[in-house]
Amino acid sequence: MILAIESSCDESALALFDPARGIVRELVSTQAAEHEKYGGVVPELASRMHLSALPWLLEEFRGDLPAVTRLAVTRGPGLLPCLSMGVTLGRALALATGRPLVGVNHLRAHVHSVFLPRHAQDPAGFLAARAALLPHLGIVISGGNTLLVRLGEDLSMQVVARTVDDAAGEAFDKGAKLLGLPYPGGALIERHAAQGDVGKFAFPRGIPEKADLRLSFSGLKTALRYQLEKMDDAQVQAALPDLCAGYQHAIIEQLVAKAGAALDRSSYRSVGLSGGVANNRTLRQRLTNASVQRGLPMFLAEPKHCGDNAAMIAFAAWSEPDRPADAAPAPSLTVDQP
Numbered sequence: 001m002i003l004a005i006e007s008s009c010d011e012s013a014l015a016l017f018d019p020a021r022g023i024v025r026e027l028v029s030t031q032a033a034e035h036e037k038y039g040g041v042v043p044e045l046a047s048r049m050h051l052s053a054l055p056w057l058l059e060e061f062r063g064d065l066p067a068v069t070r071l072a073v074t075r076g077p078g079l080l081p082c083l084s085m086g087v088t089l090g091r092a093l094a095l096a097t098g099r100p101l102v103g104v105n106h107l108r109a110h111v112h113s114v115f116l117p118r119h120a121q122d123p124a125g126f127l128a129a130r131a132a133l134l135p136h137l138g139i140v141i142s143g144g145n146t147l148l149v150r151l152g153e154d155l156s157m158q159v160v161a162r163t164v165d166d167a168a169g170e171a172f173d174k175g176a177k178l179l180g181l182p183y184p185g186g187a188l189i190e191r192h193a194a195q196g197d198v199g200k201f202a203f204p205r206g207i208p209e210k211a212d213l214r215l216s217f218s219g220l221k222t223a224l225r226y227q228l229e230k231m232d233d234a235q236v237q238a239a240l241p242d243l244c245a246g247y248q249h250a251i252i253e254q255l256v257a258k259a260g261a262a263l264d265r266s267s268y269r270s271v272g273l274s275g276g277v278a279n280n281r282t283l284r285q286r287l288t289n290a291s292v293q294r295g296l297p298m299f300l301a302e303p304k305h306c307g308d309n310a311a312m313i314a315f316a317a318w319s320e321p322d323r324p325a326d327a328a329p330a331p332s333l334t335v336d337q338p
C-alpha cells in the first residue's frame with residue numbers, strides 16, 4: 001500500500017492506494033477561499049497553511065500506517081515553500097516507519113491520473129489493459145501548465161506540445177479577472193458561457209497554423225482587454241454570457257485543434273485529459289469527440305482528480321519505477337526519468 005502526500009500549490013492532500021483495490025482513502029484540504037482574497041496563490045501563506053493542514057490530515061490515516069509499504073510525495077514542479085512541507089512530512093514518516101520514500105513529478109502524475117477509474121474497474125487486469133493503450137496522448141491542462149505529452153510503451157514521457165506563454169487555466173483566470181469575476185475564474189466563465197452565444201464576440205486563436213503544435217493564450221487575454229475597453233460597465237454586464245462564451249470558445253478551439261493535429265501527426269492508441277481545466281464540461285466533450293472521431297478511446301480524469309490531489313501521486317508512484325525523493329527535480333517532462 002502506498003501513502004502519498006501532495007502539497008505543490010494550494011491543496012494539502014493525502015491518499016492511500018492499494019494496488020489490489022485502488023484508492024482506499026483520500027483527503028484534500030483546499031486553501032482556495034483564503035487565496036481568493038489576494039487574487040492568486042500567495043506562496044508564504046500557502047506554505048503556512050500546509051504546515052497546519054498536513055498533520056491533521058495525517059491523523060485520519062494513522063490507523064493505516066502499519067499497512068503502508070511505501071511512501072510517495074510530490075517533488076515538483078510547484079511552489080518551493082509548499083513542496084518543502086510535503087517532502088519534510090514524507091521524510092519524517094519514512095524515518096518513523098522505516099518505509100522507503102519516492103519522489104513523484106506532479107505533471108507525470110496528472111498524465112497517469114486518467115487511468116485511475118480503469119484500474120478501479122479491474123485492478124488485477126490493469127497493467128495488461130494499459131499496455132494495450134500505449135502510446136497514449138496525455139493532455140494536461142491546468143492553472144500553471146498546458147501540455148500534450150506522449151506516454152510511450154516503456155512509460156517514458158515526451159512533451160509533444162506546450163504553451164509558449166500563459167497556461168490555458170491562466171487564460172481563464174486572467175480573462176475572468178478582466179471581466180470582474182473572482183479568482184480562480186475558470187469555472188465561473190464556464191457557468192456564464194452556458195447562457196451565452198459563442199458567435200457574438202470573436203477572439204483570436206493563438207497560433208492558428210496546423211503544422212505548428214505550439215499553443216499561445218496571451219494574445220487572447222489582450223484581445224479581451226481591448227474589447228472591454230470599448231464597452232462601459234453596463235454593456236459588459238449585459239454581454240457577460242456572450243463574452244464568456246466567445247472567450248471560452250477561443251481557448252477550447254485552440255486546444256481541440258492542437259490536440260487533433262498532434263493525434264494526426266503520430267500514432268496513438270488512446271487519449272487522456274487531466275488538470276484543473278479538465279473540469280470544463282465543454283472541453284471534455286469536444287476532446288472526447290476529437291478522439292472518438294479518430295477511433296481512439298478517451299480517458300477523462302474524474303472531476304475529483306482534475307485539481308491537485310494525492311490519489312494521482314500514489315497511483316503514479318505505483319505506475320512508475322522507483323526513484324529517490326532526493327534526486328534533483330527535473331526541469332521538464334522531456335527527460336524519461338524526472
Ligand code: KG4
Binds near residue numbers: 143188275279306
Ligand atoms: O490543476 P489546478 O487545480 O491547479 C493549478 O494548476 O494551479 O487547476 C486550476 C485551474 C484554474 O486556472 C481554474 O480556473 C481552472 O483550473 N478551472 C477551470 C474549470 N475549473 C477549474 N477552467 C475552466 N473551466 C472549469 N470548469
